[in-house]
Amino acid sequence: MTAVLSPRNIADRLEKEFPGSIVSSDDNSFEMNSTFLVPAARFLKDTPGLDFDFLSYITGIDRYDHFELVYHLVSLKHNHSLTFKVRCYGRDNPSAPSLTPVWRGADFQEREIFDLLGVRFEGHPNLKRIVLWEGFDGHPLRKDFLG
Amino acid sequence: MEIVPERPSLIELDRHEGQVIEDMKAASNRPLSDPVAWLEEDIERNILLTTVDAMINWARGSSVWPAMFAPACCAFEMIAMAASRFDVSRFGMEIFRASPRQADLMITAGTLTWKMAPNVKRIYDQMAEPKWVLAMGSCGVSGGIFASSSYAVVPGYNRIIPVDVYVPGCPPRPEALLYGIRMLHQKIAKGSLARHDN
Amino acid sequence: MTLKTEPFVVNIGPQHPSTHGVFRLRTTLDGEVIVDVEPIFGYLHRGIEKLAEERTYGGIIPLTDRLDYLASMSNNMGYCMAVEKLAGIEVPERAEYLRVILAELQRIASHLIGVGAFFNDLGAMMTPIVYMIREREKIVDLFEMLCGQRLTYNFMRFGGLSQDIPEEFLPALRKFLDQMPRFIDEYDQLLMDNEIVLARSKDVGVLPAETAINISASGPVLRGSGVKWDIRKADPYSVYDRFEFDIPTGTAGDAYDRYRVKVEEMRQSLRIIEQAVAQLPGGPFRSKVPFLVRPPVGEAYAHIESARGDLGFYLVSDNSIAPYRFHVRAPSLINLTALREMLIGWKVADAIIIFGSIDIVMGEVDR
Numbered sequence: 043m044t045a046v047l048s049p050r051n052i053a054d055r056l057e058k059e060f061p062g063s064i065v066s067s068d069d070n071s072f073e074m075n076s077t078f079l080v081p082a083a084r085f086l087k088d089t090p091g092l093d094f095d096f097l098s099y100i101t102g103i104d105r106y107d108h109f110e111l112v113y114h115l116v117s118l119k120h121n122h123s124l125t126f127k128v129r130c131y132g133r134d135n136p137s138a139p140s141l142t143p144v145w146r147g148a149d150f151q152e153r154e155i156f157d158l159l160g161v162r163f164e165g166h167p168n169l170k171r172i173v174l175w176e177g178f179d180g181h182p183l184r185k186d187f188l189g
Numbered sequence: 190m191e192i193v194p195e196r197p198s199l200i201e202l203d204r205h206e207g208q209v210i211e212d213m214k215a216a217s218n219r220p221l222s223d224p225v226a227w228l229e230e231d232i233e234r235n236i237l238l239t240t241v242d243a244m245i246n247w248a249r250g251s252s253v254w255p256a257m258f259a260p261a262c263c264a265f266e267m268i269a270m271a272a273s274r275f276d277v278s279r280f281g282m283e284i285f286r287a288s289p290r291q292a293d294l295m296i297t298a299g300t301l302t303w304k305m306a307p308n309v310k311r312i313y314d315q316m317a318e319p320k321w322v323l324a325m326g327s328c329g330v331s332g333g334i335f336a337s338s339s340y341a342v343v344p345g346y347n348r349i350i351p352v353d354v355y356v357p358g359c360p361p362r363p364e365a366l367l368y369g370i371r372m373l374h375q376k377i378a379k380g381s382l383a384r385h386d387n
Numbered sequence: 388m389t390l391k392t393e394p395f396v397v398n399i400g401p402q403h404p405s406t407h408g409v410f411r412l413r414t415t416l417d418g419e420v421i422v423d424v425e426p427i428f429g430y431l432h433r434g435i436e437k438l439a440e441e442r443t444y445g446g447i448i449p450l451t452d453r454l455d456y457l458a459s460m461s462n463n464m465g466y467c468m469a470v471e472k473l474a475g476i477e478v479p480e481r482a483e484y485l486r487v488i489l490a491e492l493q494r495i496a497s498h499l500i501g502v503g504a505f506f507n508d509l510g511a512m513m514t515p516i517v518y519m520i521r522e523r524e525k526i527v528d529l530f531e532m533l534c535g536q537r538l539t540y541n542f543m544r545f546g547g548l549s550q551d552i553p554e555e556f557l558p559a560l561r562k563f564l565d566q567m568p569r570f571i572d573e574y575d576q577l578l579m580d581n582e583i584v585l586a587r588s589k590d591v592g593v594l595p596a597e598t599a600i601n602i603s604a605s606g607p608v609l610r611g612s613g614v615k616w617d618i619r620k621a622d623p624y625s626v627y628d629r630f631e632f633d634i635p636t637g638t639a640g641d642a643y644d645r646y647r648v649k650v651e652e653m654r655q656s657l658r659i660i661e662q663a664v665a666q667l668p669g670g671p672f673r674s675k676v677p678f679l680v681r682p683p684v685g686e687a688y689a690h691i692e693s694a695r696g697d698l699g700f701y702l703v704s705d706n707s708i709a710p711y712r713f714h715v716r717a718p719s720l721i722n723l724t725a726l727r728e729m730l731i732g733w734k735v736a737d738a739i740i741i742f743g744s745i746d747i748v749m750g751e752v753d754r
Contacts, residue, residue: 044622070686097603098690099716101701112701114688118600118616125688147603149724150428158436173429173753174341175304182340182437258402260409261431261750262456265500265538269527272520287404305409305430308401334449335433337441342433360538 045122052092052124056082071112071125076138079128080165083144086115086124093117094124097145102155104185109136109161130161140166158183242381249293249319250377251281253370256292258312261299263326263360270363280370289315294373295350296366300328300335301343313350321377323369324352327359334359392418397735401430405508405739408749414730414738421738424730426723432753439713444470444545444680447713451700452539454715455751457500460493460530461693463543468624469689469700470545474682481670482547483626488560488663489530489542490625490691491656495567496526497694498649501607501746505646506578508743509587510736515578522570525563532556545680547673557664564661571653579647588643592729592741595640602724606696607648608745612640618692630662642744649746679708695719695746715754719747 053067056074063078074082086094094115103110111128130136140163141148152163153172160181163169171178180187259267271277271285286292289312301309313322324346327333332344346352353376356369400411409430415423435454439447451462464486471478478486500523503516527537532553534542542549578584594604599612609616617634619627635651637644682704690699696718703712722745730738 095600098697099603099699099701099714099721101712101714103703103712112686114699114701118614118621121621145603146598146601146724147721149602150720154720171429173304173432175429178340182434187340187437257404262453262538264408265456269520269524269537272517272524274521274524285404289402299408300431300433302430302432304432305401308409308430312402334453335435335438337438340434340437362537 043121044116045120047092047122047124049124049126052086052126056085059085065129071127073127073129076128076130079139080141080144083141087144091120093119095119097141097147098123100141100148100151100155102159102161102183104159104183106185107131109159111138111155111161113141135162136160137162137164139164140169142166157181160184243378245382246378246380249380250374253280253282253294253321253373253377254284254286254292255282255294255296256289256312256316257285257287258289258295258309259298260301260305261328263298263329266360266363266366267296267298267325270366275363275367277367277370280367280374282370289313290317292316293320295320295322296325297322297329297346297352298325298360300333301346301349302341303343304341306343306349309346310349319380321353321373322346322350323354323356323366323373325356325366325369326361327357330355330357394422399735399738401427405743407504407743407747410747410749410752412730412738412742414735416735419734419736421730421733421735424727424738426726428720429753431749433750435754436713436715439710441709443708444474444682444710445678447710448543449539449541452541453750454717454754455497455693455695455698455719455748456538457497457748458493458694459538459540460489460542461497461691461698463540464490464625465689465691465693465698466700467543467545468691469687469702470680470682472689473685473687473702473704474545474680476546476676476680477674478546478625479671479674480626480668482672482674484663484667485548485552485672486543487625487627487630488660488667489533491659491663492526492529492560494656494694495653496523498653499523499526501694502574502646502649505642505740505743505746506584508739509584511578511583515574518570518574522567525566529556529559529563532559544673544676546676547671549673551672557667560660560664564657564664567657568654571650575650579650585643587737588641588646588740588744590639590641590643591733591737592642592744593640594725594729598725598728599640603721604696604725605718605722606692606694607645607652608696608722610634611637611645611648611744613638613644618690618697622690624689624691626663627659629666630659632658642740645744645746681706681708690716693718695748695751696722698751715751717751717754719749719751720753723747723752 049072050067053064053072057064060078063075065073094117096116096118098114098116101112108129108131114125116123130138157171324330329346332342335342336344354369354373394415394417397414401409411427413425414421435450451466452459454462499519503519506515534540594612596612596614599609613636615634632655635648684706686703688701699716701714702710705711
């Protein structure tokens, strides 16, 4: 059974490592400040004992006043998992750092979120629309998209 | 550069027509014999009289080659139809052509999205006349279950290309598809070279 | 005199017999050698994630059928598990066993097409796949017995199945289980040590284990690279922890290993079905669930090992009858991440094999 690591414990460790990186934490996930995303991801990936080598999925949720990005990490080595979230604000040009340099599995998923929700991923090597065509007006998964 | 076709002057046309008359006159100095008389007996028993339309439509209908075109789910019912169990080769169409230029029939096996639409139009345009389109599945007919997602899905192939036969179902069973193909055969049989309405 | 070639761009797809649907590879070729590839998606993007936001939870089950249309039962199962987790619905034991049987049958059916299509790509045009479709039809018949559909089953419901199995199902399944191992042996006799197959797929399209993990690959692609990771063992769902089975893995991570993993998985699936049929309990096939499920505010993620890998459903509920957000972790899409570097340096004919060995379904890639 994949053990779910306590998000509170991990959040405390990250807060110790990167002061100011954690916004909140509860029993299911913790929320991270997006500026610390890449160093925190590297920390989660490379720290012995955590070894989150597998980025299971990323998804984005439109919460009207902000976009919530959900990251789900798995360690194949220790068979444990972790979920955390990042918020990005603004409807015109929301952005978050890209995790593609850390886990390449993020590549297509970030492009998909960019395409369907319009969240920019800074540092993504090839950020362009993936499923819709260039010139498509709007981002369909936004709640205010008019189809 | 514009190519101007050579137009013979009128007097030359008159001379040509006159020559045709003269030739015919020269070749027809004896009465034609009774057609049956020049046939051997075994050949005589093997001649059928028919119209050119019926003959050509029979040939066309018995060798409809589908294009290998399979966007989505329905593809697997189309493949099942082509495989040994339902065996579409009974109708002379087991050869799925990868090149649209060799195909007569497009079986639209799956959802059409706006992103794919220009490609479908192009495939259709590449197919040689005479050509037919069989809209397979609810998505092909009307967009089906995805029709309300208007941002990505074309509500039916007939927005892009003319469709001859509609086979509903999500996906249609291979039997239903065979029935649709039989209907297409009936449609082909009604076509006429002169009217060019197929 | 040296011959120089200009690199030129060739589109493989979106309509191409070996792209398994409508997928496009924009390749840059130097002669016949691939120097650059850009996969282009979206020719089957039907907006399923958006559509799901306007449907009731139950109304989404038919949409999940059409994600990975070669493995509809697995998709049904993954989605139903996510809703059950979100709404706290219990599933009776009989339903769990039947789900396992159906999911494993579906895996066999899907792998038959996956392997058959791989041989199509390899150049063995039509002969192997016609045999494999013959066996797939037997499984399709079993499913048709349950729900009347041949491809999109829409059979599972929250808290169980839409109906119990008919009494002729188990004898028919027994017959299939007795026949199938012989058929798999037959394929292996024909194909496993075939010289052409070995020459064309051994050491072609190697995906090293570290890369496979880094790109979040899963399913036969990950296991072909030698990583022993199967959700059924690593994070057992349903009643998979009660069955004995092995996780076949490859060693080299090449196209041949990915094909072998699929064949071995078919045998393991048969093993699981045998055990599940032997242990199949009686009782209800579905727990009492309201027609309109209204899960509490929250989110849930459930994942299963589908035929193509780690298939996950992430649901966000706002306590209404439709999900606030419905996300699919699509293994087919993520498995393609390393496609570019797997293809570069190979010839066009090899590219078709490498791509075929990943075994994707476009409905799931584009959604």
